[in-house]
Amino acid sequence: xxxxxxxxIPAYNAEDWIGDTIRSAVGQTWERKEIIVVDxxxxxxxxxxxxxxxxxxxxxxxxxxxxxxAARNTAFSLCHGDYIQWLDADDxxxxxxxxxxxxxxxxxxxxxxxxxxxMARFYYRTSNARIVHNSLCESHxxxxxxxxxxxxxxxxxxxxxxxxxxxxxxxxxxxxxxxTNDDGEYFCRVLLASEGxxxxxxxxxxxRMSPSTRLGLVGSSDRKxxxxxxxxxLYVQYLQSLEESERVRKCCLTFLQxxxxxxxxxxxxxxxxxxxxAAQLQGHLEEPRLRWKYAWMxxxxxxxxxxxxxxxxxxxxxxxxxxxxxxxxxxxxxxxxADQAAERVESRHS
Numbered sequence: 001x002x003x004x005x006x007x008x009i010p011a012y013n014a015e016d017w018i019g020d021t022i023r024s025a026v027g028q029t030w031e032r033k034e035i036i037v038v039d040x041x042x043x044x045x046x047x048x049x050x051x052x053x054x055x056x057x058x059x060x061x062x063x064x065x066x067x068x069x070a071a072r073n074t075a076f077s078l079c080h081g082d083y084i085q086w087l088d089a090d091d092x093x094x095x096x097x098x099x100x101x102x103x104x105x106x107x108x109x110x111x112x113x114x115x116x117x118x119m120a121r122f123y124y125r126t127s128n129a130r131i132v133h134n135s136l137c138e139s140h141x142x143x144x145x146x147x148x149x150x151x152x153x154x155x156x157x158x159x160x161x162x163x164x165x166x167x168x169x170x171x172x173x174x175x176x177x178x179x180t181n182d183d184g185e186y187f188c189r190v191l192l193a194s195e196g197x198x199x200x201x202x203x204x205x206x207x208r209m210s211p212s213t214r215l216g217l218v219g220s221s222d223r224k225x226x227x228x229x230x231x232x233x234l235y236v237q238y239l240q241s242l243e244e245s246e247r248v249r250k251c252c253l254t255f256l257q258x259x260x261x262x263x264x265x266x267x268x269x270x271x272x273x274x275x276x277x278a279a280q281l282q283g284h285l286e287e288p289r290l291r292w293k294y295a296w297m298x299x300x301x302x303x304x305x306x307x308x309x310x311x312x313x314x315x316x317x318x319x320x321x322x323x324x325x326x327x328x329x330x331x332x333x334x335x336x337x338a339d340q341a342a343e344r345v346e347s348r349h350s
Contacts, residue, residue: 002032005098006081009037010071014089015045017208021089022053030098033057038075041065046089069174069182076168084168086158092126092206093159100203101162111166112195118204119157123322124329126206139199142191143242150235150255158183159205167193180224181231188238209318218262225263229270232259236277253283261288261307
């Protein structure tokens, strides 16, 4: 019998997107599937929209707000699939995503092969999506994948993976302490339990670039900074558990340096923690540097203002593109509705 695939969707205040996300799950060409939506205490119409899709294969449950990791754990506890497809409530699956990934498996493969795929970033229009090409877009051993991810500060969106139940159970539950980067830490553990990744280039996932309030943004939240520090320490531990070498030591130092500016100088406690880890790695974390576009601000306005500008200006640019794409999306939708109305009128008169 063909394997059952569980598509698990955690949702929180996603009324604008959840309908399209569920449609993309229902529309998978892989027929043996179940879809479980776990609403994490939304205060908008997310549940009402999701329940319009309820059927034998689509289940919607609601829980008090506990965070994305807890919602994912609930979804997994309810599912029966041989394979697990994680899907965020604002992302989309191309119709053949699951089918093509499962087709890449060989009869001799164990359940410890972790299937991966590309991701394509978009705001509103998938026709405008930009496929991400980086060094993770290949098949790798767990060690090589983590080395590249941490050295180059790369990430893969959860929807790109297709995970066997055996791997998911070996990795354990999502860490509910992590208010950010919970997906990265979780898939580190999946990788550790795996025999390596198999990259399927023909299909991927549409990753929606959400507004600045998205879950992954740390911002000025002390709680998120504390949670992120936990995740970073776990990353280092996981990679070191796979290999003790000079290249791993240097990779871990590079990785910590890449994230150092999130904590410096506002959280001296976490700065000290990371410096302590760096010392154990026979290194030292340097004061974060400003890019040349913003370095001139430091002597005039101070370090804090210059760093805020370095973070804020790219976000403003992204927001402009997002607003433009939203306007074009609405215009195209309006045109489609007008054409459909014209076709209905014409059919009645013919």
